[in-house]
Amino acid sequence: TKSAGRNGYHFFESSMNINVHNQLQLIQDLRHALENKEFVLHYQPKYDASNGQVVGMEALLRWQHPARGLLAPGEFIAVAERTGLILPIGDWVLDEACRQMRIWFDTGYTEWKVAVNLSAIQFSNGQLVEHVSATLKKYALPAHCLILEVTESTAMQDVESSMTILTELAVLGIDISIDDFGTGYSSLLYLKRLPACELKIDRGFINNLAKNTDDESIVSAIVALGHSLNLRIVAEGVETEKQQDMLKSLGCDTLQGYLLGRPVAPAQLMLNLDEAPDA
Ligand code: C2E
Ligand code: CA
Ligand code: CA
Ligand code: CA
Numbered sequence: 001t002k003s004a005g006r007n008g009y010h011f012f013e014s015s016m017n018i019n020v021h022n023q024l025q026l027i028q029d030l031r032h033a034l035e036n037k038e039f040v041l042h043y044q045p046k047y048d049a050s051n052g053q054v055v056g057m058e059a060l061l062r063w064q065h066p067a068r069g070l071l072a073p074g075e076f077i078a079v080a081e082r083t084g085l086i087l088p089i090g091d092w093v094l095d096e097a098c099r100q101m102r103i104w105f106d107t108g109y110t111e112w113k114v115a116v117n118l119s120a121i122q123f124s125n126g127q128l129v130e131h132v133s134a135t136l137k138k139y140a141l142p143a144h145c146l147i148l149e150v151t152e153s154t155a156m157q158d159v160e161s162s163m164t165i166l167t168e169l170a171v172l173g174i175d176i177s178i179d180d181f182g183t184g185y186s187s188l189l190y191l192k193r194l195p196a197c198e199l200k201i202d203r204g205f206i207n208n209l210a211k212n213t214d215d216e217s218i219v220s221a222i223v224a225l226g227h228s229l230n231l232r233i234v235a236e237g238v239e240t241e242k243q244q245d246m247l248k249s250l251g252c253d254t255l256q257g258y259l260l261g262r263p264v265a266p267a268q269l270m271l272n273l274d275e276a277p278d279a
Contacts, residue, residue: 042263056113059097060263090122102139115147120154129168143173152184170195199226203237210242223251
C-alpha cells in the first residue's frame with residue numbers, strides 16, 4: 001500500500017540520516033581525540049623465524065573512545081584520512097612509538113626495532129622526512145630502531161616521488177618495509193629500485209597456506225624474489241602451528257601473528273614475553 005511504501009521511504013531516509021549523523025559525530029569525536037589523549041598504541045611482536053627471538057614490535061593504533069570503547073583502525077582510519085586528521089594523528093603515533101622505543105632501549109632491548117604504519121597521505125606530505133628525523137633526535141634514538149611500514153599500493157602510487165622519499169629515509173638509516181605485499185599491482189621492476197629492507201607478505205596468502213597449494217607457490221615465489229633483492233621476508237597473520245612450520249620451511253625470515261603474540265598495551269606485552277614459549 002501507499003502508506004507502507006511511505007513508511008518504507010521514511011525508514012530508509014531516517015536510517016540514512018543516522019548514518020550521516022554517525023559520520024559527523026565520528027569526525028567531531030576524532031577532532032577531540034588527540035587533545036583528550038584518547039589514542040593508545042598497542043604493540044605486536046615480530047619474531048626471528050630461525051631462533052624465535054623477538055626482533056621488534058609493530059605499533060598498531062587504537063582509539064579509546066569515551067562511549068564506544070576501544071576502537072581498531074578499521075573503524076576510524078578512513079575517516080581520519082578523508083578529513084586530513086591522519087596527519088596530526090600520524091605525528092602522534094610516530095612520537096609515541098619512538099617514546100616507547102626509547103624506554104625499551106633503556107631497558108636493554110637495543111636491538112629491537114619499532115615499526116610504524118604510514119598512510120598514503122602522510123607519505124605524500126612534504127614534511128615526512130624532516131618530521132621523522134626530528135622525532136628520532138627528540139628521543140635520541142638511533143635510526144636503525146625505526147621501521148616505517150608503507151603498503152605496496154602507497155609505495156607504487158607515484159613511484160618517482162616514493163623513490164625520493166624512501167631514499168631520503170633510507171639515507172637517515174631507517175628501515176623501510178613494504179606492507180601487504182602481493183595485494184597491489186606491484187611492478188617487480190619498481191620493487192627492485194625501491195630502497196626497502198623488508199617485504200611483508202599479506203595475511204591473505206598466509207590464511208589458507210595449509211589448504212591451498214597456490215598460496216604456497218605464491219609465498220615461495222615471494223620469498224625467492226625478495227631474497228634475490230636482499231629483502232627480509234616477514235609473514236604476518238600467522239595463526240597456526242602448521243602455518244608457522246610451513247613459513248619457516250619456505251624460508252620466511254620473520255614471523256608475526258596471533259599464534260606468537262597479539263597486539264597489546266606495552267605493560268601487557270612485557271608480561272606476555274616473559275611467559276611466551278619459544279617460537
Ligand atoms: P596492517 O599494518 O596490515 O596490520 C596488521 C593487522 O592484522 C592488525 O590489525 C593486526 O592486529 C592484525 N593481525 C595481526 N596478527 C594477526 C593474526 O594472526 N590474525 C589476524 N586475523 N589478524 C592479525 P589492526 O590493528 O586492526 O590494524 C589494521 C590496519 O590499520 C593495519 O593493517 C594498518 O594498515 C592500519 N593501521 C594500524 N595502525 C596504524 C597507524 O598507526 N597508522 C596508520 N596510518 N595505519 C594504521
Ligand atoms: Ca603493518
Ligand atoms: Ca600488513
Ligand atoms: Ca593489512
